[in-house]
Amino acid sequence: xxxxxxxxxxxxxxxxxxxxxxxxxxxxxxxxxxxxxxxxxxxxxxxxxxxxxxxxxxxxxxxxxxxxxxxxxxxxxxxxxxxxxxxxxxxxxxxxxxxxxxxxxxxxxxxxxxxxxxxxxxxxxxxxxxxxxxxxxxxxxxxxxxxxxxxxxxxxxxxxxxx
Amino acid sequence: xxxxxxxxxxxxxxxxxxxxxxxxxxxxxxxxxxxxxxxxxxxxxxxxxxxxxxxxxxxxxxxxxxxxxxxxxxxxxxxxxxxxxxxxxxxxxxxxxxxxxxxxxxxxxxxxxxxxxxxxxxxxxxxxxxxxxxxxxxxxxxxxxxxxxxxxxxxxxxxxxxxxxxxxxxxxxxxxxxxxxxxxxxxx
Numbered sequence: 001x002x003x004x005x006x007x008x009x010x011x012x013x014x015x016x017x018x019x020x021x022x023x024x025x026x027x028x029x030x031x032x033x034x035x036x037x038x039x040x041x042x043x044x045x046x047x048x049x050x051x052x053x054x055x056x057x058x059x060x061x062x063x064x065x066x067x068x069x070x071x072x073x074x075x076x077x078x079x080x081x082x083x084x085x086x087x088x089x090x091x092x093x094x095x096x097x098x099x100x101x102x103x104x105x106x107x108x109x110x111x112x113x114x115x116x117x118x119x120x121x122x123x124x125x126x127x128x129x130x131x132x133x134x135x136x137x138x139x140x141x142x143x144x145x146x147x148x149x150x151x152x153x154x155x156x157x158x159x160x161x162x163x
Numbered sequence: 164x165x166x167x168x169x170x171x172x173x174x175x176x177x178x179x180x181x182x183x184x185x186x187x188x189x190x191x192x193x194x195x196x197x198x199x200x201x202x203x204x205x206x207x208x209x210x211x212x213x214x215x216x217x218x219x220x221x222x223x224x225x226x227x228x229x230x231x232x233x234x235x236x237x238x239x240x241x242x243x244x245x246x247x248x249x250x251x252x253x254x255x256x257x258x259x260x261x262x263x264x265x266x267x268x269x270x271x272x273x274x275x276x277x278x279x280x281x282x283x284x285x286x287x288x289x290x291x292x293x294x295x296x297x298x299x300x301x302x303x304x305x306x307x308x309x310x311x312x313x314x315x316x317x318x319x320x321x322x323x324x325x326x327x328x329x330x331x332x333x334x335x336x337x338x339x340x341x342x343x344x345x346x347x348x349x350x351x
Binding site: 033034 | 201202205233234240241
């Protein structure tokens, strides 16, 4: 009996160590499935369309790769690069860009990383699952405040999936 | 002399104002209407193309462009690669510009190597691009990348077929289903 306990104790010590080692070598990264991204972006675009603002929306993953781009009915494509840059900013700094815009307006001396891709205008929100940033939803085409509201509406819609 | 100038000045002014107003009128009234797909139909087509590929264990990346070649939708399917976006976009653009599928274009080029295609660096003549038609008018194109050329072509075709079904439900019911569409749909 005592022997068995000893063996069990040894196993109990080795098995977690083995898994810990495997975990050290492989990194798990959360990604949103496409249909959830479509739901978020479509909700955001429709929220803006309801206010007669035609916008487009980007969804990027945690590494700032574009997963989805939707151009709303009547929206411009010329401004698409602005939304792309807002998505980059939100995913890099992990904060809604409207907050960054307000922070900068309140304190113009604020230092951010010198990154030519950054754009500190409202419209992008980071997507978090359990505190971890797994991507961003970015809306462009309206005024920054309008874009920010629509992006938030899109994020709110998919929030139940992000627990 | 001074008097003559005075007499001419007003009519001349009125003449030029009238010309300007007329020109503006003409500009305002001469518009061209270009059709493009509503966003929700583009989403349906993109998801149909990715779904058709997923049914064959192919992770696809899809781009939909309008008739002018502007990107209107980009989708990376679950497990798909971002690096294929460029390939998908170029196929879609080629297909929209040439108003035919890139598979057909590739065959015509093989049959007639002297055929001239526009010197556009964005052009890519590999199967996977299929035009979207509303009636006889090309209103855009779907480009699929991520699988083998023939697989990409059949997935893009599945997306275009889905649109045909949504835009013209009566016609689609009478035409025979294509062999490459999803089996679940063809058995219905």
